[in-house]
Amino acid sequence: xxxxxxxxMWEGLGLNIENHAGLLGVLTNAYKDIYLSQNNRPAAMEYFxxxxxxxxxxxxxxxxxxxxxxxxxxxTFCVYVPEEIVLAADGLCIGLCAGAEVGSEExxxxxxRNTCALIKAFxxxxxxxxxxxxxxxxLIVGETTCDGKKKAYESFNEITKKVYVMEIPxxxxxxxxxxWLSEVKxxxxxxxxxxxxxxxxxxxxxxxxxANEKRKALQRLSRLRAADxxxxxxxxxxxxxxxxxxxxxxxxxxxTHKLCDExxxxxxxxxxxxxxxxxxxxxxxxxxxxxxxxLHAIIEGSGAVVVxxxxxxxxxxxxxxxxxxxSSVDDAMEKISSRYLGIDCACFxxxxxxxDNIKALVERLGADGVIHYSLQFCTPYMMESYKVEKxxxxxxFMRIETDYSMEDFGQLKTRVEAFIEMIQ
Ligand code: SF4
Ligand code: SF4
Numbered sequence: 001x002x003x004x005x006x007x008x009m010w011e012g013l014g015l016n017i018e019n020h021a022g023l024l025g026v027l028t029n030a031y032k033d034i035y036l037s038q039n040n041r042p043a044a045m046e047y048f049x050x051x052x053x054x055x056x057x058x059x060x061x062x063x064x065x066x067x068x069x070x071x072x073x074x075x076t077f078c079v080y081v082p083e084e085i086v087l088a089a090d091g092l093c094i095g096l097c098a099g100a101e102v103g104s105e106e107x108x109x110x111x112x113r114n115t116c117a118l119i120k121a122f123x124x125x126x127x128x129x130x131x132x133x134x135x136x137x138x139l140i141v142g143e144t145t146c147d148g149k150k151k152a153y154e155s156f157n158e159i160t161k162k163v164y165v166m167e168i169p170x171x172x173x174x175x176x177x178x179x180w181l182s183e184v185k186x187x188x189x190x191x192x193x194x195x196x197x198x199x200x201x202x203x204x205x206x207x208x209x210x211a212n213e214k215r216k217a218l219q220r221l222s223r224l225r226a227a228d229x230x231x232x233x234x235x236x237x238x239x240x241x242x243x244x245x246x247x248x249x250x251x252x253x254x255x256t257h258k259l260c261d262e263x264x265x266x267x268x269x270x271x272x273x274x275x276x277x278x279x280x281x282x283x284x285x286x287x288x289x290x291x292x293x294x295l296h297a298i299i300e301g302s303g304a305v306v307v308x309x310x311x312x313x314x315x316x317x318x319x320x321x322x323x324x325x326x327s328s329v330d331d332a333m334e335k336i337s338s339r340y341l342g343i344d345c346a347c348f349x350x351x352x353x354x355x356d357n358i359k360a361l362v363e364r365l366g367a368d369g370v371i372h373y374s375l376q377f378c379t380p381y382m383m384e385s386y387k388v389e390k391x392x393x394x395x396x397f398m399r400i401e402t403d404y405s406m407e408d409f410g411q412l413k414t415r416v417e418a419f420i421e422m423i424q
Contacts, residue, residue, distance in 0.1 A: 122152075214253045239293075308367065
């Protein structure tokens, strides 16, 4: 942190100051142990270290200032929510998924114990008074993806009174496309109502451009990870992807390109974070919300390097761009809805494009093995992992189911070490 005391701001947001101080203490120590202890980090990661140190400080101050200037804050839990529409209304779009085991007891008063850790965590953070982002939102957008989220949003709305739910079809037929287009239009109307701004073609073009530029910067980062030796650790690349859900998009894009310039230089000189030829792992599956760094820390602590995340905090978030060549608001809605319906979440059936995307990623990134990661009780990804196992024929495959706790750390480490030894 920059040494500033934010207590008044947190009190104003209704946070539980004592619990919050405990959480920041734990996170600061975890960050030091996992991130700052890495060797040969790119110098440009300094910006991302700063963002993390100020994730509940300066960034919240910025959001509050934006609200005072009349801008609206929209919180989301899924990469299906069209960010460009929020940006077109000069709004701020913030990811609310949580990646730490917090407030489970409180959450279990509303949802069953055997719910995935991501859902439990976003409920737990709110109920324990620990999430300044939820408190700054004017609207929280849920979506009918998996059953757990769909039902949890009903309780989350009772608690926050500001949840709006988008219906996501679970197939991609022509009828589903029509349904999804109408949902994107309904969302546009909701955002217009919230912001008091009628969205024009120009505003939508600006929103699409800002979102696309951010995606292009993340795509560039992904491509640079194909170098051997890897110019950046998986932990650091994961962090950049996680930060993309919180940071100001223009600043984020510029700082990510700065990092990529350095990585490009490293790649041309053959400088990396691991030895040339070190085992390269692609992680595939459920999203890893901040501060969920457990699996990457285990893999990279075992001598391998993570070269990609086939996940919503990764490729699924930035793989496709919105076609910006629209000439009317209706055309923009068509092009935006079509971009989002290309996302290959395991909530869809069939979802064969995901298998093709994983195989293409293995090849592009030169992965030596795939570790499929599912959060416990995440039925869509756990079920689909069997198809992924069958599809990934070129390199070894391993399936991992875990949650946010550290109880299985030793057991996972043993399994990962054996897997890495096998591919070496
Ligand atoms: S895994 Fe599916 S439900 Fe979760 S953020 Fe991604 S698209 Fe949304
Ligand atoms: S990780 Fe799986 S169960 Fe959890 S919210 Fe995402 S799709 Fe649903």
